[in-house]
Amino acid sequence: MSFLKDIIDNFSSIFSDSAQTEKNPSTGAMDGEGGVSTGNERTAYKLKGYFDLAKVEIDKAVRAEEWGLPDDAVFCYQNAQSILAEAVSTPVPSYIASSEMEKVQSYRQKISKWQGQVAERLQTLTRRTGGSSEIKVWKALNDL
Structure with missing residues (x-):
């Protein structure tokens, strides 16, 4: 039972991270290393x-x-x-x-x-x- 709970928690954390990225794109994935977008x-x-x-x-x-x-x-x-x-x-x-x-x-x-x-x-x-x-x-x- 705890195995299923861990999977659900992992999925919910992934979805909440992607939702956070959509709300605040400056914290999302960047091109460069260390979170610096190069362009x-x-x-x-x-x-x-x-x-x-x-x-x-x-x-x-x-x-x-x-x-x-x-x-x-x-x-x-x-x-x-x-x-x-x-x-x-x-x-x-x-x-x-x-x-x-x-x-x-x-x-x-x-x-x-x-x-x-x-x-x-x-x-x-x-x-x-x-x-x-x-x-x-x-x-x-x-x-x-």
Whole structure:
């Protein structure tokens, strides 16, 4: 009999805690440790946005390379590089929930990896097109 009474008491305490949380949300479950709500989930979303924008530019650059448009590819890679550089410079708040910090670190690793690959590809393309781009500019200036 006391076993059933303990179960009922546990359920009633759970329901009274949830009712208290609904009445006073400041005492309810919080995002951060120690009962401090951070509101810093935006950092991970911001990095994801930068990452997605850079991917779009990289896709354009790859397509331009496939179509034989190296100057356009260089332009798109430079856009991607500036987007990734801005992503790297995005500050991370001093306090952030551990789950959000994992997301931020994951995106930072991806961004860093892609930044290196874009820089390498851009360097290769500018070496290839450097002479041809200069010749095109020189011819355009002489035609004026």
